[in-house]
Amino acid sequence: MKTLADLKKIREKAQEEMKLRGGNTRIKIVVGMGTSGIAMGAREVMKTFLEEIANRNLTDVLVTQTGEKGLSSMEPVVDLIEEGKPKVTYGNMTPEKVKKVVVEHIVNGRTVSDYVVATGN
Amino acid sequence: MQDISLHLLDIIENSVRAQAKNIKVRVVRNVHLNRLRIIVEDDGVGMDSHTIEMAQNPFYTSKEEREKKVGLGIPLFKQNAELSDGCFKMASEPGFGTVLTVDFKLDHIDRMPLGNLKDTLLGAIIGHPEVDFNINLTTKEKGVEQSFHFDTAAIKEELGGIPLTYPDVIEYIDQSLFEGIQNTNMEDV
Numbered sequence: 001m002k003t004l005a006d007l008k009k010i011r012e013k014a015q016e017e018m019k020l021r022g023g024n025t026r027i028k029i030v031v032g033m034g035t036s037g038i039a040m041g042a043r044e045v046m047k048t049f050l051e052e053i054a055n056r057n058l059t060d061v062l063v064t065q066t067g068e069k070g071l072s073s074m075e076p077v078v079d080l081i082e083e084g085k086p087k088v089t090y091g092n093m094t095p096e097k098v099k100k101v102v103v104e105h106i107v108n109g110r111t112v113s114d115y116v117v118a119t120g121n
Numbered sequence: 122m123q124d125i126s127l128h129l130l131d132i133i134e135n136s137v138r139a140q141a142k143n144i145k146v147r148v149v150r151n152v153h154l155n156r157l158r159i160i161v162e163d164d165g166v167g168m169d170s171h172t173i174e175m176a177q178n179p180f181y182t183s184k185e186e187r188e189k190k191v192g193l194g195i196p197l198f199k200q201n202a203e204l205s206d207g208c209f210k211m212a213s214e215p216g217f218g219t220v221l222t223v224d225f226k227l228d229h230i231d232r233m234p235l236g237n238l239k240d241t242l243l244g245a246i247i248g249h250p251e252v253d254f255n256i257n258l259t260t261k262e263k264g265v266e267q268s269f270h271f272d273t274a275a276i277k278e279e280l281g282g283i284p285l286t287y288p289d290v291i292e293y294i295d296q297s298l299f300e301g302i303q304n305t306n307m308e309d310v
Contacts, residue, residue: 002297007279010290014283023282031248033134035194038127043237046244050295054288063286065248067138067184 017059026060027106032077034068041094042076048095049078052102061106074117080105091117124236125159125225128198132161132221133245135194137252139165139219145255148238150227150310152262157207157225157235157310164218173211198223205232235310239298246273246294247285253277258305269301 031037031046049063071077074091080101081087088111090101097115104112122128129146136144141163149158168176175181177199182192199209206226213219225232238258246254256271276294283290302308 001300002293004275004279006293007276007290010287010293011280011283013289014287015281025284031244033130033244033248035131035192035197038131038134039122043127043130043240043244046248047240050243050247050286050291053286054291054295057288059287061286062284063248064250065134065137065244067134 014059021060024060025062026082027062028079028081029061029063029106030079030081031063031065032068032071032075032079033065034072034075036072037068037075037077040075044095045076045078045093045098048098049102052099056102056107058102058106071117077117086120088116089118090115122197122201122233124234125157125201126236126238126241128194128201128223129159129161129238130241130245131194132198133241136161136163136165136219137249139163139167141165141218141252143253143255145257146242147257148235148259148307150260150262150305150307152227152260154261155227157227157232159223159225160220162218162220167215167217167219168211168213169215173213176211177209201233205229207232235307238307239295239302242271242298243291243295247291250277250285256301258301258307260305260307262306267305269305271297271301 029049031042031049033042046063046065053061053063071091076093078090078093079087080090093115101112101115104110133144143164145162147160151158176195179193179196202209202223202225206229207224210222211219242256253274258269260267280290
């Protein structure tokens with residue numbers, strides 16, 4: 001059974017890490033979670049991002065959910081926002097595509113152009 | 122939507138968009154009453170009585186920017202509840218928040234499955250770190266009541282400034298929800 005004492009250990013570990021590398025977020029992932037996105041599988045897309053972050057121990061990535069923004073025909077839609085770079089929007093996402101984006105874009109820094117549906121703001 | 126937990130996710134997103142800071146989610150599976158009840162209560166901006174009525178109409182949306190005026194989230198949830206001899210109720214007060222209560226007849230042949238409650242709650246909690254979630258799952262079966270309670274405000278306090286997307290935190294929340302869902306027999310409803 002998980003207890004709040006487990007959280008204390010996690011906090012201590014995370015604080016140590018942040019002392020070493022600074023607490024900055026390198027990439028922000030925003031998953032569109034409007035009605036049409038949810039119906040098209042956005043929850044599984046969100047879950048796969050969280051799984052990959054946990055499995056690969058990515059500590060400088062942030063994931064949030066947002067409502068839909070008028071790209072309904074390309075749902076599920078995901079934005080990747082990096083400091084100093086134009087925003088990249090991936091569309092028609094699936095758990096498999098998420099795994100590829102995590103490896104290529106987030107870990108290796110290469111945009112997966114096949115899945116991009118928009119860039120910039 | 123294929124299952125109830127996807128509708129739940131959709132409703133939670135409505136609460137977030139209504140600027141809720143606290144969202145309470147209750148799932149009560151009562152075998153004696155043959156009822157599966159979902160309650161979502163938020164402290165968002167709320168709605169007046171006219172807006173509540175309009176929200177149940179598929180050709181209404183509160184999204185100003187939208188060209189085609191459709192909003193299917195609430196009407197579809199309502200329809201799916203009513204198809205299984207259930208009911209759908211929304212109560213709200215502008216400035217105070219909204220409470221949504223949706224009942225399903227547990228053994229009705231047309232009732233959708235509850236689905237993956239864990240991934241719905243995990244995504245909502247981590248995807249909206251600015252919102253505090255208070256989750257309660259209860260099963261009443263064979264005269265025994267089992268409950269699971271999960272309060273994210275306490276977790277955030279314990280974590281200090283560590284983000285919810287920190288890998289070990291994701292695993293902690295995932296595992297806690299998994300155990301809670303198992304202990305209340307909600308994994309295959």
